[in-house]
Amino acid sequence: MLTGPVFVTGAEPGDALEVKVLSIDLPIAYGYNGCSGFIRENCIAGRGPTILRLDRKNMTSEFLPGIVIPLRPFFGSMGVAPPLAVGRVSSNPPSTHAGNLDNKELVAGTTLWIPVHVTGALFEIGDGHAAQGDGEVDQTAIETSLRGRVQLTVRKGMTLMWPRAETDTHFISMGTDVDLTVATRVAIQEMVDFLAATKKMDKHQAYQLTSLAGDVAITQLVDGTMGVHVKMPKSIFK
Missing domain, CATH: 3.10.28.20 (Acetamidase/Formamidase-like domains)
Known part of the structure; x- marks a missing residue:
């Protein structure tokens, strides 16, 4: 689920949109992980998503008895509209406009810069993850709801090709x-x-x-x- 698009006054093609992730909170105490993705033959047919409890006090989640995953919540998707020449795109594949980066490093305290391709940038954010490994190999993280605060700033003269x-x-x-x-x-x-x-x-x-x-x-x-x-x-x- 994504929130947006947000029209950013003053943003024009050739600018960069600075996104400061000020805070990320876990409003609910559970998430889920599916099974598909890169080597889906490991998945057992008919087995539904795994529901995982989130210990928001200790910022951990017990995957199986004795296996505890640290929580590092982040938004899997933060992006802007792609270039007009590209046309309408799915929200799934990331590209120069950022989008569904699924980069686990983009936690609270991080700053992300994204090339602006259209007037107003049209910023979106969503796809809440409580924890994820590099690769996201089964196609999902601990998917969950997030509540966050970001600060958007237009950076004139900051020419970027990629996020x-x-x-x-x-x-x-x-x-x-x-x-x-x-x-x-x-x-x-x-x-x-x-x-x-x-x-x-x-x-x-x-x-x-x-x-x-x-x-x-x-x-x-x-x-x-x-x-x-x-x-x-x-x-x-x-």
Whole structure:
């Protein structure tokens, strides 16, 4: 379920929309996980979704006796309208307009920047997740209701090709494509370009640093276009 679109006054194509995730709360004490996705032959036919209780005090969920999952709630989908030339799209596959990124790093305290493609940006948010692993391999996280607060700011002159994020500890670049190799190349190149533009190094050095200190992760494998992100620790920059 998505909320939006929200018309952002002043946002025009070529701008970036800054989304600060101020807070995320769990209004209900349960969620569910289905079984489908990347290797669905593991799923037992006829078995329904697994209902999981959410311990909102300790921020955990017991999957099976003795198996406790830490909760890190985030919105699986935050995005804007795609370019007009693309036309009408499904809310499932993420792309340059962000959307259904399913990036587990986008928790409260994170800032996400999204390229703006149409007047007003038309921001949407939703797809609440209480916890998820990188890859989201069975097509679902702990799906649940979320209540959140975000702050939207139009950034003029911040030219982006792809979504980008920053947490307290990392810079994050992203790429998506139906081909996982292409998505990986996009995410790596986005990190190289970011480092070269902001950290006083050339692309040769930025590429080396991405190999030496960056972590490349599969964001998700199940949304039509697959996602990859690169995390660069902020602690290495003195």
